[in-house]
Amino acid sequence: MAFTVFLILALGAVAFSANVVFGRNPAICAVHLVGAFFCLSGIYLLIGFPFLAAIQLMVYAGAIMVLFLFVIMLLDLRREEPGPRAMSTLLGPLFAAGIGGVLAVVLPRLAVSDRNAPVPGAGASASSGGRGMAESLFGTNLLAFEAASVFLLAGIVAVVVLAKRQRRAHREILLQARGRRPGTPTGGPSAPVAGVGGGAR
């Protein structure tokens, strides 16, 4: 029973991912990526990680994909893109097939050979819950946790800097195009115009 469900979910994940990679319309690609995330979330649930399944749905299928769809809708990307790049049409799948083949051969052996490794946490059901995860997150992996928080802060600052700079330039272009100040020569009042625009908001 569980294996059948796993097979269905795995085939769904692969099919959705293939549609993401080979689809023409970016919006359709994004929706199919959400489908792939749902299938992966089901697999996480099936192999005994309900918390990660919930995180996958909330953070990935919820937040990140909404960001993607928002950008797609904002930029209005309905144009069909031309064919794939000539050089990588052949090399890309070859390279990917090589990587995929090596991983598909090596990873299961690694997993099986690790079976006799010393297992931390004898109580399996207890360690998969919140307690074991909290002990790992705030104990042995505290440094990684702090690094992730610093990383998030750096990302926030980077996005603010990027958005701020382009907003000012964009507003100048907009104001020049509209000709809001007809008497002034072009190019001269760029800084005051930006200031006025900022004050009006």
Next chain:
Amino acid sequence: MTPLATLLQGAGMDQIPTGHLMILAAVLFALGVVGFLIRRNLIVVFMSIELMLNATNLTFLAAARERNLDPDGQVYAILVITVAAVEAAVGLALLISFFRLKTGLDVDEARELEG
């Protein structure tokens, strides 16, 4: 207990071999590599990166299950999701400024850094 509930309790955990999970992760990673290499649309390239990160997560979780539900695997998967969220935010901000600078989202238009 309904079959779904027993399924969700992890009753069938031993029926799914870890090797199958690893092969699924390898296939998803390879699909992500294909998308990263052959697509020209920058936003689909970002989606391919997300696909590869998900394959990595699946590998972490499969290995953690193999090690008797090791909580470290879940923690690493959460850290990967954090990195993916930051990458998506910064990448999409870069992508919007790229779109304003150029006419579209074609990767081949970004070749002014060469030489």
